[in-house]
Structures are given as structure tokens and as C-alpha cells.
Amino acid sequence: MSHHQVANLASLLSQTAALFPERAGLIQGERVWTWREIDARVNALVQGLRSLGVKAGDKMLVQSRNNAALFESCWAAFRLGAVWVPTNFRLTPPEIAYLGSSSEATVMLAEDCFASHVDAVQEASSRLRHVVTIGKARDGEIGYESLVAANLGAPHEAAEVEADTPLWYFYTSGTTGRPKAAMLTHGQMAFVVTNHLADLIPGTDENDRSIAVAPLSHGAGIHALLNVARGAATVLLPSDKLEPEIFWQLVEAHRVSNVFTVPTIVKMLVEDPAVDRYDHSSLRYMIYAGAPMYRADQKRALQKLGKVLVQYFGLGEVTGCITVLPPSMHAAEDTDPNANVGSCGRPRTGMQVAILDDQMQPVPAGTVGEICCRGPAVFAGYFNNPEATEKALRGGWFHTGDLGRMDDRGLLYITGRESDMYISGGSNVYPREVEEVLLTHPGVAEVAVLGMPDEKWGEIGVAVIVASHSGLTAEALLAHLDGRCAKYRWPRHFLFWDSLPKSGYGKVTKKDIRTRLIERGELQPAVHA
Incomplete structure (x- = not known):
């Protein structure tokens, strides 16, 4: 240290x-x-x-x-x-x-x-x-x-x-x-702000404007720091509900040049007819992170907005600084050599990304392993949790828990996750948190929650339940979750089975549940780029 x-x-x-005492720093509604x-x-x-x-x-x-x-x-x-x-x-x-x-x-x-x-x-x-x-x-x-x-x-x-x-x-x-x-x-964040300015919104100055559509408590808050560093005002929405029409109105009215968001919101904004009614030519960087973006959604956004998409891959622990896919590395045509379909980009400036095997050895290009990184954006560890810190930083690398491969140009492709986390509407959902709440319902004997692909949200949760008595309903379980578990974590589908598949050790095997769901036609297989 x-x-x-x-x-x-x-x-x-x-x-x-x-430097800019009289310039706008924050705007919400009529208030500046x-x-x-x-x-x-x-x-x-x-x-x-x-x-x-x-x-x-x-x-x-x-x-x-x-x-x-x-x-x-x-x-x-x-x-x-x-x-x-x-x-x-x-x-x-x-x-x-x-x-x-x-x-x-x-x-x-x-x-x-x-x-x-x-x-x-x-x-x-x-x-x-x-x-x-x-x-x-x-x-x-x-x-x-x-x-x-x-x-x-x-x-x-x-x-x-x-x-x-x-x-x-x-x-x-x-x-x-x-x-x-x-x-x-403080030391880490000075690097992160500089890195984000270089890699995500280069050339930003006091004449630019940003708009915050996601909560400032997480990624959007990090993004706000960059705009403050450059003297660019941040526009806040008038309410906590994101309405595409109001978003595009504000982009036009304030000549907004950058926004940080997630793929499901990009999709919602560009699919709304309001996108064609307002002038969004000021928009230079529409940054999306937090989840993979389906290629069809990417194409539509590029067709509607032009070359303004910036993708980055990162976790809170490294404050988003793992890879970036800048506007020049996006293209609407699959045949375009700049399209880089399915990639989440190149390593961030000053960061090193590696794909490691179980022995923490780097694997050859094209081989799948765990995505790891090191550099000044890596956090100082978890508060009051030395075991988790040790595990995350073992061998001198930050371990993401995501699986992926790198091509010979050093571009990263995410292939899956080691954990059974899924990403719904840009928010990480860890099934175990939801399972623990569901298990406190007296009618639930066993439960497994897993993510399934969904057109609107990217992924949604499906809960497979073994009931301890007949007559247990999805409605009763949703009522049980109410007030105990944030709504974005709630499963969208409840299925009732007589038993869950188990490994030889008696552990519930989600891989087998997924296979069985697909075989029964209750779940579409996931499509990875």
C-alpha cells in the first residue's frame, strides 16, 4: 500500500x-x-x-x-x-x-x-x-x-x-x-477519472453536456465525476421514471453530448418513436456497460444515432476499467471490418487484461479462461472482508469471475460467467439472494433461480420451485418477496416441479435444470455472440 x-x-x-464559476454545473427541470x-x-x-x-x-x-x-x-x-x-x-x-x-x-x-x-x-x-x-x-x-x-x-x-x-x-x-x-x-479514482476521460468521452470540455438516466449511486455517479472534472454540466431527469420522449426532449434542449447507460435502456430509447422527433445531433458518446448487447439492438442504435456507441466492460471493483469498444470499433454492417461483432473491446489505457486458467497461467489466444486484470484502477479490497479480498486479488490479478477469450489482436470476448448471476435491465441479480428469501416461505421446500434470455430485459429470472404442500401459487410467492427483496430481482416466471436434479454430492445442479428447461421447451437456449 x-x-x-x-x-x-x-x-x-x-x-x-x-475556472467556470458562472457556468451551469447541474440542471434539473427549470433549476440551474x-x-x-x-x-x-x-x-x-x-x-x-x-x-x-x-x-x-x-x-x-x-x-x-x-x-x-x-x-x-x-x-x-x-x-x-x-x-x-x-x-x-x-x-x-x-x-x-x-x-x-x-x-x-x-x-x-x-x-x-x-x-x-x-x-x-x-x-x-x-x-x-x-x-x-x-x-x-x-x-x-x-x-x-x-x-x-x-x-x-x-x-x-x-x-x-x-x-x-x-x-x-x-x-x-x-x-x-x-x-x-x-x-x-482517492489514488485509484484519480486514475479512473483520467482513464474514463481518455477512453470513453475524449475531447469533452466545458461546452459539453451530460445527462444522467441511471442512479448516481453506481455507474452514472462515476460518469458524473468525469463531467465535473471537465466543467460539463449534468442534466438530471425531472423524475425517477425514464420516459424516452422526455429524454430526447432534454437531449435537444440542452445539446447533450454524452450519456452513460445500459443496453436495455439504449434499446428502449432508440425503439421509441420520439427518437425521430427531436434533434440528437449533439450526442457524441452513448456509453453502454453492465451487460452484453444483442447485435440487433446494436445495429438499430447505430442506424438511428450514427457512430456514437461506446461499450465498456468493467466491474465496480475496478470501476469499469477493463476494456473499451470506442465508436470507431462499432459498425452497423456485419461485413465491415470495424464491426468487431461480439467483442467488448480492447484493454483500457494503463490496464492489463489476461485470460488465466485454474493454475493462474495465461492461456493462448482464442482459449476460454477467467478474465483477469491488473493496473491502477483495481480497488483496495472489500471492507471488513479479508477472505473475499484475498480471493478476488489472488496471484496479483483482479479476478472478475467472468469467462472469456482474447483474440490475437488483444480484443476481449465474454463467453459466460462462473457464477450463476444474470443481468436484468442492466442490474446484476445474484440468484442466491432471491433463493434465500423464497426459502423463508413455509410452502417452499426447494428452489432454484436462474436467468433466461429475454427480448426486453436482456435476461429475466425463472424460479423453479419444489413446494412442500399443494396449492402454492406464484402470486403467494410474489407477495412474500414484496418488501423483502428489491423488485428488479423478482423472478418473472415460476415453475413448480416435483424435484430438482442433484449432483452425486446432493447439490442442486443448475446446469441440469437449464438443460431440462430447454428440453421441455420452457426456456430458450442462450445465444452468445
Whole structure:
């Protein structure tokens, strides 16, 4: 671990505010926040949090939909030398309670519509000392806006940090069922921001505009950092529902040049008739990540938008920096040598990608093995989880758990996953998390959840159930999941079988379940590029 001082990542915001004080930094509906205003509000929030006793190293849990406060809160955490712990706002109170207690958060910022999530965290965690509410505060809570207002005019004070000082716990679900906090650091993120600017949105400057369509708690939040670094404003949607018509209206109105999203959303946006009614000629980079994209969807997007697609492959632990397929390596015609059909691109600048076998030896080009990488984008490990850290970083490489091959030009092709994770609408779903909740229903004796290909969502979950009594219905199981498990994880299909196939060790074998589903015509075989 390196123990030298580095720039506090929050300097990206202060530098931009000094350079472009009167330019727009954040836009939502009619409201425009200038860089000067955002920077001053962040300073006020830092001062306000310090006055509450929040200090460097403390963890700040944030439960909010996309809004100005969520956008500001990360910069305040970084500037404080604290750790930003944003959640996926769609998770249920019990799921958030686990994130609050496992991250050891001492302060929670929450939008007022998430009161039951706040209560759940307070019940689960003895460490939580302060709740700052975005909107209307309840008794014992502190209003976000009043905390900022009371401290406006506070001087700029950024904590001294080292390369390995954590700044963000990026929660990633694990195959083991419980989500893990990947520790992102100031040194790592300085590289990541630079790398993303070089590889994803090269040439971006203060005249550009970005639009956030996904929650700022994960990939879209990383993407927002890049635009702040360059002084490009971020446009937030007026509500948390993505409506294609409104998206294209905003692209035209604000001359939006870049957006970070996922394949299912790209598909939805370009299939909507509104795409033809608005001027989107300003759009230079439509970045998609988080899942493979079906070739037909890729072609349609290229036909509608031109050469603006950028694909990247990465995980939270390496903050997206594994490979990139830039606009020049996409083409609508399969015969075009630049089409690179089925590839997720070349290694990211400054990163090394290798395909390793079980003995952690590199395999020849064209051979399938585990996709591994190393370089400055690799995280500092999982918080409070040395076993998982050791496993992920064994042999000096970060192990993705994805299977793939590289061609002789160094382009990567993903062929599958070691785990039974599937990706629905761009979100990772780990079946074991869902299976554990379903097994708490008294009528469920055994269960297996697996992903199946789906035109709209990429993949969807199918649950195969062995019931302990007759009369168990899909409706009863969905009612059981309600409030215990985020909706995006719910299986779309429930099948009831008399028994599940088992290995010689008595372990349920998903491979055999998949085969049986295909044989019975209950599941289409997956098509890999």
C-alpha cells in the first residue's frame, strides 16, 4: 500500500468552480446550479457535517433518488476525507439496514420518502448518530437544506488524503448472497477519472453536456465525476421514471453530448418513436456497460444515432476499467471490418487484461479462461472482508469471475460467467439472494433461480420451485418477496416441479435444470455472440 499524499478527489470540483464559476454545473427541470453555487453548497455541507462531529474516515450512508443533494453529497464526503456509501434506492428497508450496519455508517442522508429505510437502519445499527433529511425532516432529524443554509460562506477545507484513503464504498452483490463493499480510494479514482476521460468521452470540455438516466449511486455517479472534472454540466431527469420522449426532449434542449447507460435502456430509447422527433445531433458518446448487447439492438442504435456507441466492460471493483469498444470499433454492417461483432473491446489505457486458467497461467489466444486484470484502477479490497479480498486479488490479478477469450489482436470476448448471476435491465441479480428469501416461505421446500434470455430485459429470472404442500401459487410467492427483496430481482416466471436434479454430492445442479428447461421447451437456449 502506498502512503504518499495525493490530491483529494474533491479538488476536481473546486478547480472547475474556480475556472467556470458562472457556468451551469447541474440542471434539473427549470433549476440551474452554477459551479460556484455547487462548490459553496458543498463547503457548507462539509462545515455542517463537521459541526455534527462527522470526521475523516467516517462513513456516510446515502439513500436518495437522483437530485442535487445526492450529487453534492459525494463531493462533501470526499472533501471531508469521509467515505461516501450510496445505496441503490430501489432496495427494500431490510436490504438497506444491512448496508448501513455492514458499512459502519455514522451518518445517513436520506430523502424524506425513505423514512421506513431510515428506521430500519437505526434499528439495525448502533453506530448511526445523525440523520440528515433531504426534504421534510422528522423529529430528531436534521434538514439538509437548513444545514447547508446555516453554513453558507464556510471556508474551503479539504482533508489531507493518501493514495489508499477510501472515499467510496461501492456495494456489489456477491455470489455468497450478501453484498460486499468494494473500497474505492482517492489514488485509484484519480486514475479512473483520467482513464474514463481518455477512453470513453475524449475531447469533452466545458461546452459539453451530460445527462444522467441511471442512479448516481453506481455507474452514472462515476460518469458524473468525469463531467465535473471537465466543467460539463449534468442534466438530471425531472423524475425517477425514464420516459424516452422526455429524454430526447432534454437531449435537444440542452445539446447533450454524452450519456452513460445500459443496453436495455439504449434499446428502449432508440425503439421509441420520439427518437425521430427531436434533434440528437449533439450526442457524441452513448456509453453502454453492465451487460452484453444483442447485435440487433446494436445495429438499430447505430442506424438511428450514427457512430456514437461506446461499450465498456468493467466491474465496480475496478470501476469499469477493463476494456473499451470506442465508436470507431462499432459498425452497423456485419461485413465491415470495424464491426468487431461480439467483442467488448480492447484493454483500457494503463490496464492489463489476461485470460488465466485454474493454475493462474495465461492461456493462448482464442482459449476460454477467467478474465483477469491488473493496473491502477483495481480497488483496495472489500471492507471488513479479508477472505473475499484475498480471493478476488489472488496471484496479483483482479479476478472478475467472468469467462472469456482474447483474440490475437488483444480484443476481449465474454463467453459466460462462473457464477450463476444474470443481468436484468442492466442490474446484476445474484440468484442466491432471491433463493434465500423464497426459502423463508413455509410452502417452499426447494428452489432454484436462474436467468433466461429475454427480448426486453436482456435476461429475466425463472424460479423453479419444489413446494412442500399443494396449492402454492406464484402470486403467494410474489407477495412474500414484496418488501423483502428489491423488485428488479423478482423472478418473472415460476415453475413448480416435483424435484430438482442433484449432483452425486446432493447439490442442486443448475446446469441440469437449464438443460431440462430447454428440453421441455420452457426456456430458450442462450445465444452468445
